[in-house]
Amino acid sequence: MATFVMQSLGCEVAAINTVHFSNHTGYRQFKGRRIPAAEIKELYDGLRQSHLTDFDVLLSGYSPSAEAVEAVGTVARDLRYRSAVHPGGFFWVLDPVMGDQGRLYVAEDIVPAYRALIREADLILPNQFEAELLSGVSISSLSGVANAIRTLHAVHGTSHVVVTSVRVGAATDANANPSTLTVVGSTKKQDGQARLFKIEVPVLDCYFSGTGDMFAALMVARLREACAQANLLDRPSWMPDDDVEATELPLAKATEKVLSSMQTILEKTWTARDEEMKKFGTSPGASIGGVEGEGEGDTVGEGQRRFLAETKAAEVRVVRNARDLMLPEGRYKAQAMEV
């Protein structure tokens, strides 16, 4: 997902895989191998020895162990060091993949490993749960999100933060709309103060896998584009001046485009999934009895077969809709957030 999206937007990508799996884990069963931390380091050494490390941007995503997270940190540190004479010549987008909706899906020692690293990243992209884990601030309202971001700016020093897929319950927040997701971002000022913006997008009633990687990869290309237009690529962390308003931040402009592309492609996927699932006779919203484990395909029951078919039908249709990556419709505008 991440490699194709960045390539579609013109980025030359050197991908170090952190897993080699038969399919994404949303199928609840897969075979294959997690890449050991030593192999990540070895591959980077290979790039170094042939002078292939002149990267403008590092995007790091899912890492299968705390050692792998640390290996990514070592890579990032070396890339930063090598670009030291060119401020802004290296930019690290870190997606701290740890869990979602209150559930950790990585080993527990990955959490402190990320906490130690995020001060070195230029942009971090936690979801709501990951923002809680990193900041220590619990989030049950938009002002909770704002406080988490302020903490990340102030305590960890992270220049740019986007908290993806914020869903705050109507029970705790009178302003919450259960049919929308909110994306909240900020680029700090010199003094560490936040400049908060938000974009609300309709929730699609469908589980898609890979949307975090899609968001991160689109962000790499769109943020660089926005910062190039604002002549910021020669500044450390591509920081805009303090007088740039929240909604005029390159980060806000980039997020608008990212979400426009994503929402268009996810809507098309959703429609196609429903079409595809008609052959199963009942509505795709019907409950699906997923079975954990690795049963042989031919002997599993109808519930499992349906679950697998539905998961396949919901694979994000990014290849056939690459145009929507390249030409976002401009559906969203960032709003300033005063909380």
Next chain:
Amino acid sequence: MATFVMQSLGCEVAAINTVHFSNHTGYRQFKGRRIPAAEIKELYDGLRQSHLTDFDVLLSGYSPSAEAVEAVGTVARDLRYRSAVHPGGFFWVLDPVMGDQGRLYVAEDIVPAYRALIREADLILPNQFEAELLSGVSISSLSGVANAIRTLHAVHGTSHVVVTSVRVGAATDANANPSTLTVVGSTKKQDGQARLFKIEVPVLDCYFSGTGDMFAALMVARLREACAQANLLDRPSWMPDDDVEATELPLAKATEKVLSSMQTILEKTWTARDEEMKKFGTSPGASIGGVEGEGEGDTVGEGQRRFLAETKAAEVRVVRNARDLMLPEGRYKAQAMEV
């Protein structure tokens, strides 16, 4: 290379990597891992258990061991079996990567492993040397190429063959032009007779890595497209009628588009390489002292540094020229070959 090219042309790709290397081997040094045959099988089992094996096409390329070649054969056989009720529902493009210009760059036991497999493939894409190895016919002229293809049709039963990058010396062939490469293809008739066509393309004086994968991946998309237009996708091996002339074969039409895209992108890469290498002061054609082994980047000499820079500068610029993959210019026309 192969994954991106197929995705750019709208194919949804499930990639089973056969290596995980830091860089291509044209740099003469690399780090990383060859994927064991057991892992290839395991990943395919993973796809099976989640019902993710409804592939239209298998493209197989470099395999790092005879066991890996056999594992690919097992995968292909299973996919063929699963599509047995839909003739033409599965098509295998096999690129028998073994060596080039008289030099084998894989283990010797890979040669018989491929020889045993090619009868099961629908289209094979050997280069001149690989065509010799597979057919047992030595090639020093275009009629040698024709004989090799006739043998592959007759003895091995392969339906479609394209021999890529044929360079036959002027010493042995009065018609040979040293400044061109010839691509020779054929789709057999019912009785096994060949229908030979050729396309000549100018030789670019530059070593590019990945062009075999680029050719194969473009061919997957363009052959399927041409066979869809000719309503052949429901026939075994997408075979056209016997009265279709060599130059009107879907294989010939596909090869025309493939070579047009490739030549345009390689020319752009060549120009960009020369531009890039100007910073090294002398002409890029100057001799380059490549050093074997894995010396640490900072201690190697100027010759090695230049070689690495030149290799990097010649990386095929496929991502930024994806339009040329999608919209080939139509530079070449297949000619019938009477030999």
